[in-house]
Amino acid sequence: MDARQAAVSYILGYSGIHGSLRHLRDRYPDADRRLLHLMQGLDSAAALVRDGRIVAAAAEERFTGEKGTGDFPVQAIEYCLRTAGITAADLDVVAHSFHYTLDPDIAELDEDAAGQFASLYRPERQRELWRTLVGPMPRRDFVAVPHHVAHAHSALDLSGFDSAVVIVSDGMGETESMTVLRADTDGLRPILTVPASHSLGVLYSLVTHHLGFLPAMDEYKVMGLASFGDPDRFGDVFTDLVRLAPEGGYVIPLLTGEVDRRSQDLHEGALARLVDLFGPARQPGEELTQRHKDIAAGLQRRLEDLVLRTAEWARSTTGEARLCLAGGVALNCTANGRIVDSGLYDDVFVQPAAGDDGAALGAALAVSSRDGNPRVRMTMPYWGNAYRDETLREVAASTEGFVVEEFTDDRALAARVAGELADGKILAWFQGGMEFGPRALGNRSILADPRSSETRDLVNLRIKKREDFRPFAPAAKAESAAKFFEIKPGAEDQYAHMVVLTRTRPEHVAGLGAVTHVDGTTRVQTVRREHNVRFWELLDALEERIGVPVVLNTSFNVQGQPIVRTPQEAVATVRDARLDGLVLGRTYLRPVGVEAAR
Ligand SMILES: [Fe+2]
Incomplete structure (x- = not known):
């Protein structure tokens, strides 16, 4: 190793699962296009970290014009390299914000699942894409970082906290939808996981669809709409939809009833059940009625209550007085506001790219944190294209x-x-x-x-x-x-x-x-x-x-x-x-x- 290699470490993280939307489109050509949006792997981005400091970060959508694209972030990667004045050959580590493994039992039983894994999710697929679309492999390693670990680092490593609780909540990671971790100077340890099949994020997205909006994109509209509604009107329905489990957890039986593969991918059974519970689904562009506003209000309050309950549980279980939030649910600023207002924690940090674009940064930071860089509180995320x-x-x-x-x-x-x-x-x-x-x-x-x-x-x-x-x-x-x-x-x-x-x-x-x-x-x-x-x-x-x-x-x-x-x-x-x-x-x-x- 020469002196330059020893002195500088470049780690590039990226997010997104290339081709995932196309895969679903081909598989279900007749399906409601909005439902295809519920799948894993949107919001691709790239972020470059040099010796623990962020050099550049940007989402691919800003280059392609396709909002929320999950395609391999070729242009965002090029931007990061250009900003640092390096080429792909100078990278030490490349880190992807997913780490999928295939359960051998599922592979044997389900040919479709095995095919989908091979074409989209397996870590080797990412190496192939890198070689084809970017070029030289990194000098040290090409790693797959578990999705919630990436989210957790995206907040913790920029929080300035020596020790803290980290709550990651999103649609889903590889197998889980919420992970609560305890962090100290040695790193992160999970203390609670909620499986993907009981995802608060997915439930919120399904109700977003029921209300005529685009899932995995328009949840903030539902949050805004909730302010006009009466949360009590459907309060009991939402209490029944998300049931409390011990130790800060919860279960969502609605999401576990899908019987076949199509229903599991598109959640059609759960959506039909929402119609039974709340009345007809609103179509995009249709008038918003008081019923729609009341549904949004009931959903929003249930989400807030659950996140707050988990935060309370983590506070009393760990004794930690500082909290980091990450994952798409952490973009729900109303829920975040309730946690801050509760006074449960002395300090709460939400990294602004809490969604999957931020997981690109988190993947890089997860690797970088192994070098023992101190956690410094970020200021402003002006890490994209800059002009003098x-x-x-x-x-x-x-x-x-x-x-x-x-x-x-x-x-x-x-x-x-x-x-x-x-x-x-x-x-x-x-x-x-x-x-x-x-x-x-x-x-x-x-x-x-x-x-x-x-x-x-x-x-x-x-x-x-x-x-x-x-x-x-x-x-x-x-x-x-x-x-x-x-x-x-x-x-x-x-x-x-x-x-x-x-x-x-x-x-x-x-x-x-x-x-x-x-x-x-x-x-x-x-x-x-x-x-x-x-x-x-x-x-x-x-x-x-x-x-x-x-x-x-x-x-x-x-x-x-x-x-x-x-x-x-x-x-x-x-x-x-x-x-x-x-x-x-x-x-x-x-x-x-x-x-x-x-
Ligand atoms: Fe995520």
Whole structure:
């Protein structure tokens, strides 16, 4: 080993199961397309870790334009390598976020299962794909990391906690749907597992389907809808659907009754049972009635109660006072908010890419953690494609159809943009490195005045072309967030990544109508100057201009599209969505013909 090899260790993690969606499509050509989405292996991504530090991370969807794609993340891998200035031959370890093994009994009994395992899941298949689609094998190892171990590391290793409880909950890993682990400086030990056949995540996705939305994608819409419903109307039904088991566990008999292979893959029996329990399934686009809202509310409350119960059990069993959450269920910011509010734990950390994109990062960190790197609390996940101001200025200058204003300092830019927002303009905001995970955290955002609920309706219908019931989140200066939102002073950083729900303080609800949900809740992002100077300056300028250091912040995309990655995509989306302007680095682009604010 030469000196360079000894000094540097590059570990690349990736997620997704290539071809899984196509496999199901071919297998069940007549099946409801939305149901195919329930399968394992979406949200492929790549992440590169060098000596325990994250160099780059991005989801493949941002490159291909196919939201949630599970295809082998060739372009995300290329991006990671390019950012580090290395090639695949320089990688020490490649880690995949799944580790499937085939039960020999099943292989013998079920030819289909064996075929599916061979074409999709076996670890050797990943090596073949790597050789074909990327090239040279890594220098040291190509490893398969168990899915929930990857999720657990994606949170724990970025939490800064020496010891903690980690709750991983998602649709499913290889064989389980929830794993509770106890972590200390020696590593992670599971203390509770719930099998995949009793998955809270799958139940939530099936009800998402019943309500006319896309499973494994639109669960957050159901969460938003729940605020309009009465959780008691179907409370008893949900209590019966998910039954309590000892030691923090639970069972979901509904999911275990599928008799044949097709029903197991597509859950058709369980969906039929949901119709018996709740009435006809809503078709996409159909009107949302009070019944639908009450179903969403009942489901959401049951999920919250169960996650909270497991968190309570883990707290009393282990004595640990710190908690990490990961897996798709950890994107349920309402449930996260209940855990934080319960005061059960002194500190709760949710890594913002809690879904399977984050498992790519977790797979890399799982390997990296063996080197004994200290766990350091992450700040902001700006690990995607980054552009310098100079590049953005060149893009702005060469873009036709816009009036371009250039600014030489951040305060002047912030004052100008704040004036436009105060004047009712809806603007796109494109800065620096792209966020990893589903949330726009101030670098790929659409921004608007937070004060009036009319702005919310306007952004929903005119720009995002999405359902009018869906709330928008605010970003706020961290140092004054507790004045407007129910955040304990000192706990602001738990709200840095938009994954924990809180409430707008009652005296500010009327003044923050665009970013407060119907039930008074809000998913605020707290912004520190040292983590995003330009975004913070904008909030500061807004405080001066409109009296609140708050902005409506939603992801920079339109319905069905992933968040924009490049400045060129940003310009195209601004044109298509007819936004009032685009802030690109330190330039402000106004479409020709749109009047400037006075
Ligand atoms: Fe997962």
